[in-house]
Amino acid sequence: MHAIRLHTFGPAENLTYETVEDPRPGPGEVRIAVAAAGVHLLDTALREGRPGGPAPLPELPTVPGREVAGTVEALGEGTDPAWLGRRVVAHLGMVPGGYAELAVVAADRLHPIPDGLDAGQAVAMIGTGRTTMGILLFADLTADDIAIVPAAAGGIGTLLVQHAKNTGATVIGLAGGAAKVARVRELGADLAVDYTDDDWPSLVRAFLDGRGAPGATLVFDSVGGAPGRAAVDLLAKGGRHLVFGWSSGGLLKGGPLEFADGELAARGITSEPVLGPPMLAKAGGDNPLRTLETAALAEAAAGRLVPAVQRFPLAEATAAHRALESRGTMGKVVLVP
Numbered sequence: 001m002h003a004i005r006l007h008t009f010g011p012a013e014n015l016t017y018e019t020v021e022d023p024r025p026g027p028g029e030v031r032i033a034v035a036a037a038g039v040h041l042l043d044t045a046l047r048e049g050r051p052g053g054p055a056p057l058p059e060l061p062t063v064p065g066r067e068v069a070g071t072v073e074a075l076g077e078g079t080d081p082a083w084l085g086r087r088v089v090a091h092l093g094m095v096p097g098g099y100a101e102l103a104v105v106a107a108d109r110l111h112p113i114p115d116g117l118d119a120g121q122a123v124a125m126i127g128t129g130r131t132t133m134g135i136l137l138f139a140d141l142t143a144d145d146i147a148i149v150p151a152a153a154g155g156i157g158t159l160l161v162q163h164a165k166n167t168g169a170t171v172i173g174l175a176g177g178a179a180k181v182a183r184v185r186e187l188g189a190d191l192a193v194d195y196t197d198d199d200w201p202s203l204v205r206a207f208l209d210g211r212g213a214p215g216a217t218l219v220f221d222s223v224g225g226a227p228g229r230a231a232v233d234l235l236a237k238g239g240r241h242l243v244f245g246w247s248s249g250g251l252l253k254g255g256p257l258e259f260a261d262g263e264l265a266a267r268g269i270t271s272e273p274v275l276g277p278p279m280l281a282k283a284g285g286d287n288p289l290r291t292l293e294t295a296a297l298a299e300a301a302a303g304r305l306v307p308a309v310q311r312f313p314l315a316e317a318t319a320a321h322r323a324l325e326s327r328g329t330m331g332k333v334v335l336v337p
Contacts, residue, residue: 002337003100004317007061009049012321015064015099017314023097023104025076030083030107032090035119036311037098038067038127039320039333047321054276058096064317065098065335067091067127068105069119079107087113089122091130091293099317101337111293114301121300124307124332128155129296130289131244132305134279136163138242138272139218143168146208146216148231150223152189153180155332156244158308160220161187166304172204172216174227176327183308183330195227204234215239221257222246228257237268244275311336 003020025031042055043064051057058064069089075081090109097103113122135156141147147164151157152173164171165188173189175181176196184192191207193200208215215236221228224246232241243256256273264271272278280288299305308331312320316335323329 001101002314003063004065004314004335005061005063006047006058009047009057009060012044012047012318012325014047015317015321017317020063020100022102023100025074025079025104027077028079028107029076029104030072030079030088030110031074031076032068032070032088032103032105033073034068034098034101034103034337035070036068036123036334036336037065037100037103037314038123039065039099039312039317039324039335040067040127041324044321044325055094063097063100065096065100065103066093067123068098068103069113069122069126070103072110073102076104076107083107083110087119087122089113089119089126089297091126091289099314099335101314111297114297116303117297117300120309120311120332120334120336121307122297123334124155124309125296125300125305126293128332129159129300129305129307130292131275131279132156132159132163133292133295133299134283135160135220135242135244135274137279137282138274139220141167141169141218145169145218146172146211146213147218147220148172148174148204148216148234149189149220150174150195150227150231152184152187152192153308153330154222155308156222157220158183158187158331159305161189162305163299165189170211172207174200174223174231180330195230201230201234208234218242220244224257232257232269232271235267235269239269241269241271243271243273307332309334313337 088110153175171189173184174195222245314337
């Protein structure tokens with residue numbers, strides 16, 4: 001089969017398109033003929049040799065990628081034969097191997113792809129979608145909310161905009177560049193602004209003033225840095241700041257916003273990190289990640305959330321990584337063999 005391999009940590013150019021031996025499914029596993037493989041910002045950090053939170057650095061050489069969708073074409077010993085020939089999607093967890101024409105995964109990680117979803121959309125929901133569903137557990141959105149979504153043209157951002165509009169909330173989407181702003185507007189945001197324009201906060205304040213609102217009620221912050229700080233400064237008393245990333249500093253290079261002693265209490269706002277243990281505890285159950293995956297796929301199957309997907313050929317993984325790192329993508333990035 002063909003696969004993308006990484007032999008040395010470093011820049012995107014270190015990803016090479018090679019012919020390698022087909023993987024064999026072991027007991028309780030299946031082999032998937034991959035139709036789409038997810039690319040995550042975390043993949044770029046691991047490629048550089050920077051550990052990604054709970055994700056350890058892989059042994060080299062490695063085939064990156066942890067999200068795949070396709071058709072089950074081989075079974076390991078003891079695996080339910082009903083899986084053979086089915087369209088499935090799976091998150092591989094901490095085990096890489098997704099950037100390939102074939103991938104092996106434990107059968108208990110599989111989800112059938114709902115009718116009406118293609119492989120790229122399924123991949124978007126199994127990773128980006130499950131994170132979105134976890135974030136929303138903390139949001140408790142209502143029609144009275146005014147939500148600011150930085151990075152609103154990204155994989156999670158596009159889903160947050162859609163969900164917020166589904167609840168009747170007012171949505172302010174921030175994005176970088178005219179094309180992304182236009183996309184956010186198409187998603188239904190009540191206001192879409194370019195956060196690369198230094199004056200964007202004044203546009204938001206004018207919009208809020210026009211609605212008689214003292215400020216926003218919620219910020220979904222995956223950006224941090226100057227855009228995140230400016231968004232938090234637009235919160236009204238009682239406003240909430242949900243933190244699930246800080247991409248303005250580069251993945252794992254920056255950090256969440258820092259607040260002066262007493263600042264949150266003085267303004268009457270809260271700031272809450274939601275990734276990791278808080279999200280798992282909120283989801284609950286014996287397998288909280290699977291619970292979130294199932295919920296995400298159900299939302300997409302019902303048409304309530306439509307994931308945005310940007311596709312690259314498998315052989316162009318280097319270009320996909322470059323585009324992701326330079327914020328040149330919209331929606332979930334997937335590789336197509």
